[in-house]
Structure formats: C-alpha cells, structure tokens
Amino acid sequence: MNDGFGPPPRSRAMRRRVVVFSAVFLVCALLSLAYTFSRPAVYQAGAKVQVTPQIRSAVNDAAAQQDNTQAFLVEMQVFTSRPLLEKVAARLKERGRQLGPADETDPVPMLQQMLTVDPLVGTNVAQIEAHGPERLLVADLVNTVIDVYREEQVRGGEEDSRRLLADAREEARVMDTRVAERRKAVEAFRLRADIVSAERDENQVLARLKGMGTSLAAANDREATAEGRLRAIEQAAAEGRLAPLSKDNPTLASMEQRLSQWREEWRALERQFTPNYLGMDPDARALKMRIDSLEQQIETERGKSLQNALAIAREELAGARAASKRLQQQAAEDRQSVQSFSRNFGEFKTMQDELDGLEKLRQAAQQRLMALEASENTRRPRVQVLERATTPESAWRPLYARDAAIGVAASLVLAFLAVWFVEFFNRVEAVPAAPSTVLVPQPWMPYPDPRLAPATSAAPLLARDLGAADAATDLPLLAQPLPRELHATEAEALLAAAAPQDQPLLACLLCGLRPAEIATLRAANVDLAAGTLVVAGDSRRVLPLPAAWLEAMQADKSADAWLFPGPDGAEMQPEDIEALVTSSAHDAHLVRPHEVTAETLRHTYIAHLVRQGLRFSELSRLVGRLSAEALNRLAALAPASQRVSLDAVETLLPGVRQWVASAAGSEA
Structure with missing residues (x-):
C-alpha cells in the first residue's frame, strides 16, 4: 500500500526492468567479448601461379587436351605432397623460421594443414594460400613452395622429355623393322603364288576364267535362241502357216504379187460378165488357168522354203550346243586351278592389309617422333608467377570488430528477452475500462456524398443506387467496377x-x-x-x-x-x-x-x-x-x-x- 513516501508501483516495476536488463546485458556482453578477444589471430597470405604441365603428346587433339587437364589437376596435388613439403621445410629451417613446437620432428603435416591450393575453373591458374598464427611465416611459406615446385618441375620436365624422345625413336625403329620384314614376306608369297597384281581382274587365271564365263553365257544364249527359232518353225509347219524365214524369199514374194494381180483382174471380170460368158471367153479361161498354175507353184515353193528353214535351224542349234558343251568342259578343267589361285589371292590380300596397317602405324610413329623433336622446348613444363605472396598487415580471422558487434547486439537482444520473460510472470490484472461514448447522428449533421467514395467492394452497390445512366457519368473512373x-x-x-x-x-x-x-x-x-x-x-x-x-x-x-x-x-x-x-x-x-x-x-x-x-x-x-x-x-x-x-x-x-x-x- 502506498503511504505517500515510497515510489509508486510503476516506478518499482521500471527499476526491476532496469536491473534485469543491465545484469543480463553486462554478463552476456562480457562473456562474448572475452570469447572474441581470447581467440588467437590467424594470418593469410596468397599467390597466383600459372602452371603449364608437360605435354605428353605432340598431337593437339581432344584426347591430348583432356590429358593436359588431368595433368594440371595432378600438379595441384604436388604442391601439398610430402616430398615437396619436406624440401620446403628444410629450406625454411635454413632461413631460421620456426615451424611449430621445438620438439616436433615432422613439420610436414602442419604445413599441409596451413596450405590450400584451389585451381581456378576454366584456367590453368592456381590460387595458393597459407594460414597460420605467424605473420611472417605464411608469406615466406607460399613463396618457398612456389620456388621449390618450379625447380622440381624444370628438372623433372627435362628428364621426361629425354625419356619421351628415346621411347619415340625406339618405337619408330621397331616399326621400320617390322614393316620391312612383312613387305619381304608379302613379295615372296606373291612370286610363289604367281600373282601379277593386287587387282583381282588383272591376273591371267582370273581373266581367263572371266572371259570363259562370258563366252559360256553367250553360247547358252545362242543355243536358247536357236532352239526357240526351231520350235517356232516346227509349230508353223504343223499349223500350216508360213515359216518365219519364208517371208524373206524374193521368188515367193514375186509369185505372190503376180497372183494377187491376176486375182484382182479375175474379180473385175466376174463383176462385169456372167459365169457362162467367162467360160466361153478364151482370155478369161487362160487367166483362170494361169491363176491355178501359179497357186500350185506357190504351194511348192512354200514347202521348199519351210524345209530349208528347218534344216538351217537344226544346224544352228547343233552348232550352239556343241560350242556350249565345249566351253563347259574347258571351264570344268580350269575350275580346280582357279580355286587354288583364289585361296592364294585371298591370303595375299590378307597379308597386304596387314602390311598396310603396319605402314600406317609406322607413319604415325614417325610423325610422333618428328612432332616431339620439333616441340621439345614447348612441351616442357612452365610455371609463371602471376602474383607473389606478401606479408599480411592484419589478421585474416577472427574479425574482432565484427564479432564484438555481433556479441553486443546478441547481448542486447537477450537482455530485452530477459525483461520480457520477467514481466511475463509479473503482469498486473487489467482494470476494466470506462464505458465508451456512443455518438448518435443528428439530422443537421452533414454527410459525405456517396458518389465521391473511394473504389471499394461496394462500388457495384453505389452504381446500382445511382442508376444505370448516372453510374457511367457521375462515378469516378477508379470507382467503376471491373x-x-x-x-x-x-x-x-x-x-x-x-x-x-x-x-x-x-x-x-x-x-x-x-x-x-x-x-x-x-x-x-x-x-x-x-x-x-x-x-x-x-x-x-x-x-x-x-x-x-x-x-x-x-x-x-x-x-x-x-x-x-x-x-x-x-x-x-x-x-x-x-x-x-x-x-x-x-x-x-x-x-x-x-x-x-x-x-x-x-x-x-x-x-x-x-x-x-x-x-x-x-x-x-x-x-x-x-x-x-x-x-x-x-x-x-x-x-x-x-x-x-x-x-x-x-x-x-x-x-x-x-x-x-x-x-x-x-x-x-
């Protein structure tokens, strides 16, 4: 109960809030600042180097480019390898640098933890960084690693180049020897098998066989033609028709022409005179007798022509059959020799293909040797320092100012949360509010024009109340419904x-x-x-x-x-x-x-x-x-x-x- 001398209840609550806020803020701030400034400083030094590894292949193709990319990634691992860092540690000790505790005998693990090598994507440039508590050591370590790596790459590149040239020369010599031996064996087999040329049709046996096949086909065609002609003549004779060759007989053609003329004259007489008159007229009877005599002569001549055609066709068919039989016998006699030659020719082609493959390999080996000899200097590994490491002036981490600001801000937030937490359990029951006053509108109070109301969900209602004609003219554009x-x-x-x-x-x-x-x-x-x-x-x-x-x-x-x-x-x-x-x-x-x-x-x-x-x-x-x-x-x-x-x-x-x-x- 307040007696008029002590602070009011609201002042005591405020004092409680100040105490809680100050205590929490000071404790959290002191702890965070102590943690921040108790961490040791870490310094960073970095350098950029362009590494061109040794080109193993002198041919600039996709496979060689892929191999160069892999070789570059392998070189990145060399920077942190034990053999290289052992030499780096020895050189640093010569300069009087302290690498870790005095009782540590192997400083290589520590150096590996300090070094990071990151290749830049799409390039052959590497970012080499060193992190450590000693400001002077990190820059010296990065520069020493680069110097030792360059010396090792130059020495190793010369040895690899000499070894590649020696291997290429030995490969070219072996391929020359094998090609000469294979060419000698192919030539000996060609002479032994009597092969004139590598082209199949240019050899005598195969050329003779090909000509014999052509002649045999022609003979078979002649035989089939003669047999067809003989059957046609025999069929014409059986049916009483003219033989095909009788049409070319000039005597028979002349007789048929005269017979046709006389028949025309006889038909003309029949149209002019009666049969009785024609039987009494001597000229008409003579014409009739000539027609009959000529018809008998034509029949006789046709028989002779048919017999001659049959004889000629039989003779032609017999000759074609005899030629075909003789060619078949000759082909059968040469078949065995042709088969033997074909086997030898196939073996010769196989040996020739093997020789061509060896020739290609030999040419490829000689090209590689010439390319290696021409690009001996360009293929050597190169290391170009784009940016050397410098001694850092300030710590890389931690960032004391940033971490201290974060700690103070977090302490401030925690202090406010603590005050809210304390006040949450010390809430005072709210006093009921006084009755609110209700204003009753009076008839004399002015009201705003509803047509000037802003665009709300009631816009359609306003438009409907004003009427269709007034809505389009009196309402503002923004109040019209969509x-x-x-x-x-x-x-x-x-x-x-x-x-x-x-x-x-x-x-x-x-x-x-x-x-x-x-x-x-x-x-x-x-x-x-x-x-x-x-x-x-x-x-x-x-x-x-x-x-x-x-x-x-x-x-x-x-x-x-x-x-x-x-x-x-x-x-x-x-x-x-x-x-x-x-x-x-x-x-x-x-x-x-x-x-x-x-x-x-x-x-x-x-x-x-x-x-x-x-x-x-x-x-x-x-x-x-x-x-x-x-x-x-x-x-x-x-x-x-x-x-x-x-x-x-x-x-x-x-x-x-x-x-x-x-x-x-x-x-x-």
Whole structure:
C-alpha cells in the first residue's frame, strides 16, 4: 500500500526492468567479448601461379587436351605432397623460421594443414594460400613452395622429355623393322603364288576364267535362241502357216504379187460378165488357168522354203550346243586351278592389309617422333608467377570488430528477452475500462456524398443506387467496377461446350486478343515452325501458342484466307464474335451467361497476368496497348510484392491449360 513516501508501483516495476536488463546485458556482453578477444589471430597470405604441365603428346587433339587437364589437376596435388613439403621445410629451417613446437620432428603435416591450393575453373591458374598464427611465416611459406615446385618441375620436365624422345625413336625403329620384314614376306608369297597384281581382274587365271564365263553365257544364249527359232518353225509347219524365214524369199514374194494381180483382174471380170460368158471367153479361161498354175507353184515353193528353214535351224542349234558343251568342259578343267589361285589371292590380300596397317602405324610413329623433336622446348613444363605472396598487415580471422558487434547486439537482444520473460510472470490484472461514448447522428449533421467514395467492394452497390445512366457519368473512373472475371473451371467449361470450329476463336479471346484483331487475322499470320501467332495492327505482337491450336486454326488454308471467316465466308464482324461468345456461355450453363462477353474473356486473361505480379510495362507485349485509366483500375489486382518479368509468369490461363491437356489426352 502506498503511504505517500515510497515510489509508486510503476516506478518499482521500471527499476526491476532496469536491473534485469543491465545484469543480463553486462554478463552476456562480457562473456562474448572475452570469447572474441581470447581467440588467437590467424594470418593469410596468397599467390597466383600459372602452371603449364608437360605435354605428353605432340598431337593437339581432344584426347591430348583432356590429358593436359588431368595433368594440371595432378600438379595441384604436388604442391601439398610430402616430398615437396619436406624440401620446403628444410629450406625454411635454413632461413631460421620456426615451424611449430621445438620438439616436433615432422613439420610436414602442419604445413599441409596451413596450405590450400584451389585451381581456378576454366584456367590453368592456381590460387595458393597459407594460414597460420605467424605473420611472417605464411608469406615466406607460399613463396618457398612456389620456388621449390618450379625447380622440381624444370628438372623433372627435362628428364621426361629425354625419356619421351628415346621411347619415340625406339618405337619408330621397331616399326621400320617390322614393316620391312612383312613387305619381304608379302613379295615372296606373291612370286610363289604367281600373282601379277593386287587387282583381282588383272591376273591371267582370273581373266581367263572371266572371259570363259562370258563366252559360256553367250553360247547358252545362242543355243536358247536357236532352239526357240526351231520350235517356232516346227509349230508353223504343223499349223500350216508360213515359216518365219519364208517371208524373206524374193521368188515367193514375186509369185505372190503376180497372183494377187491376176486375182484382182479375175474379180473385175466376174463383176462385169456372167459365169457362162467367162467360160466361153478364151482370155478369161487362160487367166483362170494361169491363176491355178501359179497357186500350185506357190504351194511348192512354200514347202521348199519351210524345209530349208528347218534344216538351217537344226544346224544352228547343233552348232550352239556343241560350242556350249565345249566351253563347259574347258571351264570344268580350269575350275580346280582357279580355286587354288583364289585361296592364294585371298591370303595375299590378307597379308597386304596387314602390311598396310603396319605402314600406317609406322607413319604415325614417325610423325610422333618428328612432332616431339620439333616441340621439345614447348612441351616442357612452365610455371609463371602471376602474383607473389606478401606479408599480411592484419589478421585474416577472427574479425574482432565484427564479432564484438555481433556479441553486443546478441547481448542486447537477450537482455530485452530477459525483461520480457520477467514481466511475463509479473503482469498486473487489467482494470476494466470506462464505458465508451456512443455518438448518435443528428439530422443537421452533414454527410459525405456517396458518389465521391473511394473504389471499394461496394462500388457495384453505389452504381446500382445511382442508376444505370448516372453510374457511367457521375462515378469516378477508379470507382467503376471491373468487368466480370471467369474462374478457371468456367473457362474450361466454356471451351469444352463450344463447337470444335469455335474453340480456337474462344481460346484467342482468352489469350488477350480483341474482337477487332481476331476479325483481321489471316492464315499467313500463323507460323507453325515457330509456334507463334502474329497479331497485326497498332498493337502488333507475336504470341507463342500451343502447336495444336495453330494447326486447328490454319487447317490447310491458303495464306490469304481468313483465319476465322464469318458465316458467309467473308470477314467476321465483332457482333458475330459476341454472338458466338454468348451462345457458348449458354451452352456451358455458366452462371449469369448474359454477362459473359468478349471483353469478359479478355479481362479474365489480363487479370490472370496482373495477379501474378507482371510488370505493367511488359503487359502490352501479350495483350496490346492499354490506356492509363485501364492500368489504374487493374492496379488494384496486382500483388504488393515486387513485380516480375514476362519469363516468370504463366502465360496461359489454368482453365485453358487444363482444356488443352484434356483435349490432348482424348486424341491420344
């Protein structure tokens, strides 16, 4: 109970907070600062060296480059290897440097812990760093490692170069000896097998066999031709027809010509006179007798011609058969010798291929030897110091100032948390507040005009209260409600319920195109190869669309054809597009379908982009130019987070993307 002399309760609580805060802050700060400044200082010194390892191969190919990369990585391990560090430790001791405790006999592990070698990616440059408690030792250690490594690489590179040259010369000598021996063996086998040339057709046995085969084929053809001709003549004789050779008989042709003339004269007489008169006329009887006599002579001549043709055909067939038989016997006699020659020739070709392989190996060995001799100096390892290590002036770690500031800040936070923790268990029960005063509005108090209210969720109500005519003129632009926005399921249902030929047009509206832009599209605006749709006009832009849409839009149309023709095949009018949207909305059973217009579909797409945080400056690349008033109205839909670029947003509506996936699945 306060008697008027002691501090009030609030002052005692404040004193408690000060005591807790000061105690916790001082303890934590002292502990953190003691830990920070008790840590020993670590110094760092670094150097950059360019290491070009010895080139083992003189041929500049991909394999040699890969080997050089591996050799560079191997060289990085040499910097921290025991043999090299033992020489470094000995040189440092000669200079009077203290390497660790005095009783330590092997300083190499300590040096390995102090050194780090990091190759720079994509180069043959290495960053060599040393960390240690002695400021003068770290820089001397890095520079000594570089000097010892350079001396070892120069000495080892000369030895490797001499060894590579000796190996290359020995390889070239061995290959020369083997090639000479193999060439001598091939030449001896060629003379023994009587092989004239490495070309198969140029050898006498094979050439004779080839000519014999050609002659035998020709003889078989002649035999078949003669046999066919004989059968044709015999068949003609059996059927009473003229033999093929009888047509070439000049005597028979002359007799047939005279017979034809006399028969014409006889038919002419028969047309002029009666048979009784012709039987009494001596000239007519003589003509009749000549015709009969000539017909008998022709028959006799035809028989003789047929017999002559048969004799000639039989003789030709016998001669062809005899020639074919003789060639077959000769081929059978030479077959064994040809087989033997073929075996020898195959073995000769095998030996020749082996000789060619050895020749290639010998040439490769000689090329390597010449390349090694020409590039002996360039292949030696090189070490170039880009930046030598210098003695550090300040400690690398710990950063005393930074760590001390972190410790003090953490102590401050812990002190505030301690005060809150203490006050949490010392809370005073709250006193009930006095009754609040309620102000009753009076009739004489002024009220703001509701038409001047800011754009809120009640904007449609204000517009409805003012009437349709007043809403468009009296409300400010920012207070006017935005067009209706379709949900993803509504967009998918709208596309699914539309006719197949109308789905691409609705999809274009859901991708931000205006009805006037859709009406002017032609088949030439579709680029199937690039997968884009070129929108012409004042808001010209290129829209990437799925390939299935573009193929459905074009559908083998000519370049000048309308992409979406009207009912009569002419240009589609905006009212036709609005009618199509309204009918599709009714077919999809959307809520309030009379409110769904082409502007509704376009606004749905624009709102989808704005809600993802797309920059307003890049919005025109997809939907065309927008007025400043439209952008101000759309700003209410944008998130409060940072704006993103066009590459970071999803350019298709979720409902459209789901409809495309379902359509692709149904086609599959």
